[in-house]
Amino acid sequence: MKKEVIKVEGMTCGHCKSSVEGALTKLAGVSAAEVNLDAKNVSVEYDESAVTVEQLKEEIEEQGFDAV
DSSP: OEEEEEEEESOOSHHHHHHHHHHHHTSTTEEEEEEETTTTEEEEEEOTTTOOHHHHHHHHHHTTOEEO
């Protein structure tokens, strides 16, 4: 498992947090996702043979946020 911290712009509330965490954990290969609203990022544990950082960022952006 690999751990990646992705900066995310636009998250402001609990709904934003659950939206991003829910979308990421539904991806194959993602074992955990935890949003930190204060730090404006999400920490993701994933299997790099099943999903890429680019795919993680695309999923965040599909939820309406900017993955930096």
